[in-house]
Amino acid sequence: MAPPRAFVYESSFEDAMPAILERTRNVPTLFFIDPCGTKDITAEKLRPLLEQRDRAATEILLRIDPGMLSRFAGWVKAAERDAKKQKISAKMRTLLSQFNIDVDAIAASDDQPEKDELLGQYLGLFNQRFKYVQLVPIRAHYFDAPKYYLVHGTDSPDGCAKVNDILSTTEDELFEVTAVEAAAGQEFLFAPIRTPRVTIRDAKDFVLELLGRNGLTTFVEVCAELSKRFGPDLREKDHKKAVKELVTDQRVLRGDSGAITRKTALRLPIASELA
Numbered sequence: 001m002a003p004p005r006a007f008v009y010e011s012s013f014e015d016a017m018p019a020i021l022e023r024t025r026n027v028p029t030l031f032f033i034d035p036c037g038t039k040d041i042t043a044e045k046l047r048p049l050l051e052q053r054d055r056a057a058t059e060i061l062l063r064i065d066p067g068m069l070s071r072f073a074g075w076v077k078a079a080e081r082d083a084k085k086q087k088i089s090a091k092m093r094t095l096l097s098q099f100n101i102d103v104d105a106i107a108a109s110d111d112q113p114e115k116d117e118l119l120g121q122y123l124g125l126f127n128q129r130f131k132y133v134q135l136v137p138i139r140a141h142y143f144d145a146p147k148y149y150l151v152h153g154t155d156s157p158d159g160c161a162k163v164n165d166i167l168s169t170t171e172d173e174l175f176e177v178t179a180v181e182a183a184a185g186q187e188f189l190f191a192p193i194r195t196p197r198v199t200i201r202d203a204k205d206f207v208l209e210l211l212g213r214n215g216l217t218t219f220v221e222v223c224a225e226l227s228k229r230f231g232p233d234l235r236e237k238d239h240k241k242a243v244k245e246l247v248t249d250q251r252v253l254r255g256d257s258g259a260i261t262r263k264t265a266l267r268l269p270i271a272s273e274l275a
Contacts, residue, residue, distance in 0.1 A: 042098035132160035157224035164227035220262035
């Protein structure tokens, strides 16, 4: 069997993308995109990747700085106050529209839009392409604002749930390091543990709503949907606890017995089964 080969393209990713997409069409592929700046990840630049759907399993990991979106939006607002800035503002309006941003709403608003709002609109591009889209915040300390985000897009529930578990563990470690540094030498009998912002009850309520909407669903699909909804505050062990409690209370039925696995099918009971 021939060893894997590395291909280096002496051109921009945008120019090389058609060849890359063709070479990987029938191969499970992870695209990691770390742009020099922000303009290289507009909808126009990523369109071939986001629109090609007849491919093998595809995931994307992309770095995005929402602060840049906020600065671009600031130029749109600046044109209202300074006629000399209208030319730059027009360019920023065009650029923001390529990030899936509603520039008319920005211009009409009295306030500067929040970074999270702009980022949410940008993520719409990936929500249209992938079933599961997650944000991975990158920061030095637990309570710091993220320096930037990694956007993870996948159609695989296993991929979504696995990334969420990894991120949850990373968040725990980051919280512990931050707490120890803040204690300035104080000893801990037990390692500091972060307090989740959501509860098992929140997870149970969501699972019931999900099964009521989707019907028969595997456990790993439940994990992926919980990951989308609550992020790293809950991980697979918490997902499993929520499902076990629902099964014990007979509010959820499973399609097998024994330990709950990722393939375990879950559904709500019908009226006759509750009698």
